Amino acid sequence: MSDRYAGKPFLKLLDCYVLEAIGALDEKSQAMMVATEPKLREIYHRPGTWLEIVEAEMQFPETMPDEIHRIWEKGRPAFVAAHGSEPDPLIFTWTFVDTNFAN
Numbered sequence: 001m002s003d004r005y006a007g008k009p010f011l012k013l014l015d016c017y018v019l020e021a022i023g024a025l026d027e028k029s030q031a032m033m034v035a036t037e038p039k040l041r042e043i044y045h046r047p048g049t050w051l052e053i054v055e056a057e058m059q060f061p062e063t064m065p066d067e068i069h070r071i072w073e074k075g076r077p078a079f080v081a082a083h084g085s086e087p088d089p090l091i092f093t094w095t096f097v098d099t100n101f102a103n
Contacts, residue, residue, distance in 0.1 A: 004094070010057070013040075014097045017054045021068035024089035058101070068096070 005012045016033055019025040025033075033050045040046075040053050048056070055064065072092060079087040 013054050015093050018068055018093040018096055021065040022072040
């Protein structure tokens with residue numbers, strides 16, 4: 001499998017953004033994102049948290065995290081019914097990002 005983020009550093013930010021929106025961003029990744037905020041502010045010439053920088057760069061509305069979470073929650077029961085298990089947050093994230101934010 002190729003490295004998903006090779007040559008696409010912003011893709012990692014988008015994936016983390018979606019994982020955060022669905023409540024699946026682990027503590028280690030959250031800490032890493034917070035630690036990168038000064039560098040992100042420098043790179044993108046924007047103030048704010050890493051979440052705010054992603055939102056500004058993507059021109060997301062304030063409601064974007066809630067919309068992503070709504071989609072996640074709406075699809076879970078159908079996935080469980082069809083597969084007998086909970087959906088994988090990472091697979092959802094990759095599919096959501098690749099479908100909605102073509103890179």
